[in-house]
Amino acid sequence: MEIKAALHEINEAAARQPAGIVHAPIVMDGVLEAGALAKIAPYIRLRGFASVALVADDNTWNAAGERLAASLAEAGIACAVCRLKANGQGDVIADERTIVQVLLETPRDAEAVLAVGSGTINDVVRFACFQTGRVFISVPTAASVDGFTSVGAPIITDGFKQTVPAIAPEAIFADLDVLAAAPQRLTAAGFADMLGKFTSLADWRFSQRMAGEHYCPLAYELTERALQQCLDTVDEIAAGSRRGVEVLMEALLLSGWSMLLVGHSRPASGGEHHLSHHWEMAYIAEGRRQLLHGAKVGVASVMLAKLYRDALGEAYPDIFGRLPESGQLQAWLRRAGGPADPGEIGLTDALIAESMREAHKLRDRYTGLKHLALRG
C-alpha cells in the first residue's frame, strides 16, 4: 500500500463531508509492503538528509534496525544509533529515563530520527523530534498498536501517564516481512487494540448523545470498517501470515488516521482505554513488569462489553445493545493468541473494582464507564 494514495482517498472523502465537521487533511508518506525497509535509504537521499539517527531496542535492532543501518551506510548516509536500555523489570518504557537517553544519543546534526520498533519507541521518538524540531520517520517492527501515526505521545512522568503534544511521522515504512516475523503475542496485541474499537465507538456515540461531544461520521465509519476487516481476516491474523499482518496493519493505520482526521483520539479510545491506562499505572507503582498495551485493551473490552450490555443495553439498545457478547470477544482474542481473561494478565479483583470506580476520572470524556460510576 502506498500511503499517499490511501490518504488521498481519505482526504477526498473528508472534503465531501458536510460543513461544520472540521477535518485536518493528513499528509504522510511511505509504504506498507514487503521489502519496505529497502525504500528508506532512497527516501532519505531524496529528502536530502546527510545525517540521521536510528532509535531501537535490542529486539527491534535484531528485527530490522541492524539491516536498516547497513543499508543507510551503503547509501552513504551517516547514521547514529541509539540502543534503548531496558529498566530493572526488563521493559523499555516511555519515561524520563528513556527520553533523556534519546536526547543524548541522537546528535544535533541528525536531520531525521528513525524510530525502529513498536509503540513505545515511536512515542519517545515522536516526542523528542517535536521538542528538537527534527523530522520523525516511523519504522514499525510489529503490528501491535494503532498509535504509530499519532500526534500525541503517552509519556510516563513520576509514574503518572499523560499524553503530551508530539508530532506524527512524516513517513511510515512498514515492512510486511518484518511484521510477519514479529512474535505472535505482538500481532495479537494489535488485533486486541482493534477489538477495543467496539466499545470505543459505542462510547463515542454515547457521549455525542449525552454530552453533545464532537462527532464525525467519516471517522466513525473508517474505524468501523477497519475493525470489520480484522474480523473478516481473523484466521490469517491468528496465523501471523503476511496477508494477516497486512490487513491488521492497514486497520491500525486507518484507526490512527481517523484520530488525526478529527484531531482527537475519540474514535479509537473509550472506557476500555481508560481501564487499560489505570492498570498500567498501578503496575508501574507496584514495580511489576509491563503488559502490552493491546493485551490490556483486549481484556478491558471483554469486561466493558459485558458491563455495557448488562447495565446499559436495554436503555440504549442502538448503542450498547449491539455490542458483541463478551464470550465472542474472548473467542476472537484467544484465536489470535492473546489473553482474554483478567487472570491471564494478573489483574486482582481489588484492582478491577478500583479501576471500575476510578478509571473514568483519567479523562473528562463522557463514556458508559463514567455514566455508571457517577450513577453509583
Ligand SMILES: [Zn+2]
Ligand atoms: Zn490503543
